[in-house]
Amino acid sequence: MAKIRVHELAKKLERTNREVMDALKGIGVDVKSHMSNVEDTQAEKIREKFKMTGKEQKVESPNNEKNLNKQEETPKKKKNIIRVYHAQNASDGGRRKQGERKKGDRRPGQGRPQNSNRPAQNAAVGKPQGERAAENRENNFRGNNNQGGAPRNGEGRPAQSRQGGRQEGQGRPQNRNNNSSNRSQDRQGGRQEGQGRPQGRNGGNSSGRSFQERPNNRQESQGRPQSRSGGRPVKRQEQDVFVAEMTKPSKEGKRDRDNKRDNKKKDYDKSSRRPNQGGKRPNMRLPKALQKPTPQQKPEEKKPEIKEITLPEKLTIRELAEKMKMQPSVIVKKLFLEGIMVTVNHEIDFEKAQEIALEYDIIAEQEEKVDVIEELLKEEEEDETTLQSRPPVVCVMGHVDHGKTSLLDAIRNTNVTDREAGGITQHIGAYVVKINGQKITFLDTPGHEAFTAMRMRGANATDIAILVVAADDGVMPQTVEAISHAKAAGIEIIVAINKIDKPSANVERVKQELSEYELIPEDWGGSTIFVPVSAHTGEGIDNLLEMILLTAEVCELKANPKRAARGLVIEAELDKGKGPVATILVQKGTLHVGDFIAAGASSGKVRAMMDDKGRRVKEAGPSTPVEILGLSDVPNAGEILVSFDSDKEAKNFASTFVSENKNRLLEDTKAKLSLDDLFSQIQAGNLKELPIIVKADVQGSVEAVKQSLTKLSNEEVVVKVIHGGVGAINESDVTLAATSNAIVIGFNVRPDALAKQLAEQEGVDLRLYRVIYQAIEDVEAAMKGMLDPIYEEKVIGHAEVRQTFKASGVGTIAGSYVLDGIFQRACKIRIKREGEQIYEGALASLKRFKDDVKEVKAGYECGLVFEDFNDIKEEDQVEAYIMVEVPR
Numbered sequence: 068m069a070k071i072r073v074h075e076l077a078k079k080l081e082r083t084n085r086e087v088m089d090a091l092k093g094i095g096v097d098v099k100s101h102m103s104n105v106e107d108t109q110a111e112k113i114r115e116k117f118k119m120t121g122k123e124q125k126v127e128s129p130n131n132e133k134n135l136n137k138q139e140e141t142p143k144k145k146k147n148i149i150r151v152y153h154a155q156n157a158s159d160g161g162r163r164k165q166g167e168r169k170k171g172d173r174r175p176g177q178g179r180p181q182n183s184n185r186p187a188q189n190a191a192v193g194k195p196q197g198e199r200a201a202e203n204r205e206n207n208f209r210g211n212n213n214q215g216g217a218p219r220n221g222e223g224r225p226a227q228s229r230q231g232g233r234q235e236g237q238g239r240p241q242n243r244n245n246n247s248s249n250r251s252q253d254r255q256g257g258r259q260e261g262q263g264r265p266q267g268r269n270g271g272n273s274s275g276r277s278f279q280e281r282p283n284n285r286q287e288s289q290g291r292p293q294s295r296s297g298g299r300p301v302k303r304q305e306q307d308v309f310v311a312e313m314t315k316p317s318k319e320g321k322r323d324r325d326n327k328r329d330n331k332k333k334d335y336d337k338s339s340r341r342p343n344q345g346g347k348r349p350n351m352r353l354p355k356a357l358q359k360p361t362p363q364q365k366p367e368e369k370k371p372e373i374k375e376i377t378l379p380e381k382l383t384i385r386e387l388a389e390k391m392k393m394q395p396s397v398i399v400k401k402l403f404l405e406g407i408m409v410t411v412n413h414e415i416d417f418e419k420a421q422e423i424a425l426e427y428d429i430i431a432e433q434e435e436k437v438d439v440i441e442e443l444l445k446e447e448e449e450d451e452t453t454l455q456s457r458p459p460v461v462c463v464m465g466h467v468d469h470g471k472t473s474l475l476d477a478i479r480n481t482n483v484t485d486r487e488a489g490g491i492t493q494h495i496g497a498y499v500v501k502i503n504g505q506k507i508t509f510l511d512t513p514g515h516e517a518f519t520a521m522r523m524r525g526a527n528a529t530d531i532a533i534l535v536v537a538a539d540d541g542v543m544p545q546t547v548e549a550i551s552h553a554k555a556a557g558i559e560i561i562v563a564i565n566k567i568d569k570p571s572a573n574v575e576r577v578k579q580e581l582s583e584y585e586l587i588p589e590d591w592g593g594s595t596i597f598v599p600v601s602a603h604t605g606e607g608i609d610n611l612l613e614m615i616l617l618t619a620e621v622c623e624l625k626a627n628p629k630r631a632a633r634g635l636v637i638e639a640e641l642d643k644g645k646g647p648v649a650t651i652l653v654q655k656g657t658l659h660v661g662d663f664i665a666a667g668a669s670s671g672k673v674r675a676m677m678d679d680k681g682r683r684v685k686e687a688g689p690s691t692p693v694e695i696l697g698l699s700d701v702p703n704a705g706e707i708l709v710s711f712d713s714d715k716e717a718k719n720f721a722s723t724f725v726s727e728n729k730n731r732l733l734e735d736t737k738a739k740l741s742l743d744d745l746f747s748q749i750q751a752g753n754l755k756e757l758p759i760i761v762k763a764d765v766q767g768s769v770e771a772v773k774q775s776l777t778k779l780s781n782e783e784v785v786v787k788v789i790h791g792g793v794g795a796i797n798e799s800d801v802t803l804a805a806t807s808n809a810i811v812i813g814f815n816v817r818p819d820a821l822a823k824q825l826a827e828q829e830g831v832d833l834r835l836y837r838v839i840y841q842a843i844e845d846v847e848a849a850m851k852g853m854l855d856p857i858y859e860e861k862v863i864g865h866a867e868v869r870q871t872f873k874a875s876g877v878g879t880i881a882g883s884y885v886l887d888g889i890f891q892r893a894c895k896i897r898i899k900r901e902g903e904q905i906y907e908g909a910l911a912s913l914k915r916f917k918d919d920v921k922e923v924k925a926g927y928e929c930g931l932v933f934e935d936f937n938d939i940k941e942e943d944q945v946e947a948y949i950m951v952e953v954p955r
């Protein structure tokens with residue numbers, strides 16, 4: 068909705084800011100200053116209101132009707148009067164009158180319209196007469212205005228004054244206005260009224276207005292319409308109005324002369340007191356006072372008005388109230404009446420806020436969140452002519468142990484499997500393989516479920532996915548997952564049916580199973596390439612590579628190598644000697660040593676580059692994986708790397724990431740630390756949260772551990788990784804864990820000395836692992852501790868009632884004998900009579916003779932009192948039991 072500032076509105080209405088602000092208050096709009104914005108609808112109301120006031124004034128001044136017929140707006144009507152009055156008076160004159168109003172003893176001086184600018188004229192004419200003449204003219208004008216000045220005019224000898232005016236030419240100061248229309252009107256005015264020509268000192272800009280207003284002047288016998296400053300007609304008119312009431316024409320020219328000097332001095336003094344206000348301000352208030360009783364001051368009746376506000380996704384009641392311009396307590400009360408207990412800090416989502424707002428006739432719209440990072444990374448389409456063929460980037464996906472690593476090994480004749488801890492691939496690696504002079508870049512994506520996140524990234528960074536399916540195992544859960552990821556990323560899938568050397572291998576079965584996932588082999592009439600291979604014997608490998616190159620050819624993979632580089636962070640770690648080391652897959656352009664780069668929150672300059680074989684290179688083109696040194700920080704895997712012309716640009720880019728991340732973190736923290744939120748969660752379903760901090764040696768592992776742990780969440784406990792990062796566990800991690808009651812999991816890292824000490828002090832649980840499964844198992848165990856314990860009934864003893872006693876205030880006491888086990892004070896009991904249970908409940912008291920005791924063992928007599936049960940009889944059997952927690 069369009070808005071307008073108060074001062075702009077005031078200007079348009081030719082009102083003071085204060086008047087407009089008061090009027091706004093009148094209609095219930097609270098504005099702080101003249102710079103405040105008001106809605107268009109509100110502005111319209113104000114306009115109407117002032118229009119209404121104008122009409123009222125019209126009624127009050129019937130003489131002005133003609134004016135209003137031509138120009139309906141009140142201010143213009145006023146201008147006519149001004150010009151008449153000020154035609155003879157310099158701006159000093161106004162001030163003079165104003166002063167008189169206050170003291171009431173300066174009337175003689177007030178009646179002198181001559182200003183000091185024209186001493187020569189006055190001298191020639193003879194001052195007393197001229198002064199009086201002018202004075203009378205003024206009074207005539209006032210009288211015509213019906214402002215109360217007329218009756219006094221009798222004293223002013225109008226005929227004489229007019230004569231004087233004409234004869235002596237006093238009333239005809241030079242018309243200084245260059246505007247021809249003005250001049251012609253002046254002449255007219257002069258002819259008709261013979262009463263002195265209008266003073267043409269107006270600037271050209273006011274001439275238009277003069278042209279329109281002049282006829283009215285004539286009608287009103289006011290031949291001097293020109294004021295010296297057309298800018299503030301209203302104020303001047305206001306002066307006139309007042310003066311008309313207070314002025315009394317002087318009788319004695321001498322006294323006038325005597326007083327004249329004094330008045331001038333006082334005028335000066337006054338104006339010096341208000342140098343910037345021209346002495347007009349008090350008069351500005353006058354008409355308001357005069358108009359006070361008019362209905363314009365009354366607040367208008369409030370019409371139902373529909374407001375619009377924009378709200379974020381989540382906000383507190385207080386924030387909502389602020390947006391709705393209401394007291395938060397009103398909303399709290401409203402919700403309370405609906406049976407919802409909230410505080411002002413209670414966080415609600417947009418839908419709820421929208422619902423609340425709607426009940427107050429406020430339409431809420433959700434704030435559109437601009438992803439600043441996405442905007443930064445936006446790229447324009449490349450010119451086709453600049454594009455050149457590039458090698459395909461291939462990722463290998465599949466279920467655990469189906470032979471991904473072995474296959475890659477077979478392809479590049481290396482032996483990565485030996486180096487992997489526990490035989491599981493834990494990081495993304497990237498390798499370039501050359502076949503028949505053509506390059507293929509392989510990303511080795513790990514197979515374990517824990518690495519889903521990395522696999523996703525792998526899929527996004529790649530052109531072709533090799534889906535490895537063991538011929539003896541067939542399609543497994545992660546095979547299906549891999550298919551989904553590849554399809555979501557829109558990449559080509561080539562199926563490698565591995566382990567065909569195994570006797571149990573069944574290629575046809577694999578084909579059959581995969582066809583259920585829309586992967587139909589070519590020989591079955593589909594379009595998916597299936598290649599049977601054996602990583603062990605090397606059978607089918609060449610065929611697989613050929614198929615990759617063929618698919619790449621069909622895909623027409625191209626990139627512009629002659630542009631600023633852009634790539635993807637595949638892996639990053641902090642090396643003790645080298646600092647942050649990042650594996651980058653260059654996707655577009657060429658990355659050079661010395662380039663200024665930024666990746667996520669880190670920036671820097673490429674100090675050195677190594678290819679996949681560890682050789683130093685100076686540049687890396689599209690589809691080339693390289694390890695780079697020179698970043699200020701360890702970037703996150705999956706982050707986009709961009710090169711820039713200058714260090715400054717790279718730093719700016721990184722700092723935007725930092726601030727954006729900070730905002731996100733703040734939002735997360737806000738949501739987490741809100742006690743109200745926690746309370747509502749507990750209320751909602753006894754939700755418990757297990758906050759975890761993950762630290763690992765490489766970003767890939769952080770992601771992997773995060774993924775695995777989050778998956779452990781169940782209905783009763785939500786696992787929340789509140790922080791994850793690369794490097795040793797430091798003091799900050801422990802502090803965060805202490806404040807948020809989190810446990811810290813370190814994967815292939817150790818805590819530094821300070822962190823260790825602090826963790827001991829704060830009682831923070833630090834857990835260090837080398838194998839991911841152990842971490843998961845431990846957390847699962849921790850979660851069991853958090854789950855609501857399961858209780859089981861355990862019978863602890865039996866007793867027989869041998870005698871009953873009645874005790875006032877206690878009830879029936881069962882004198883019993885413990886047959887076996889033990890009776891405890893807090894135990895529960897069942898009473899059986901002739902084999903049937905007649906009561907189950909708690910034991911109210913356990914006594915030995917007259918004393919309360921904790922327990923009574925078998926072979927002893929005791930007194931039993933049951934809670935709310937007195938119908939006990941001899942020979943009743945009592946069974947005692949307790950509830951015990953059972954480990955899960």
Ligand SMILES: Nc1nc2c(ncn2[C@@H]2O[C@H](COP(=O)(O)OP(=O)(O)OP(=O)(O)O)[C@@H](O)[C@H]2O)c(=O)[nH]1
Pocket residue numbers: 465466467468469470471472473474484490491492513514515565566567568569600601602603604
């Ligand atoms: N007989 C036979 N065994 C194979 C073949 N390929 C892989 N293997 C075996 O299968 C097991 C798993 O192989 P990996 O290459 O580690 O499998 P992976 O899919 O990389 O496993 P993760 O890294 O745990 O996801 C190893 O014992 C390999 O020796 C093959 O072609 N034939």
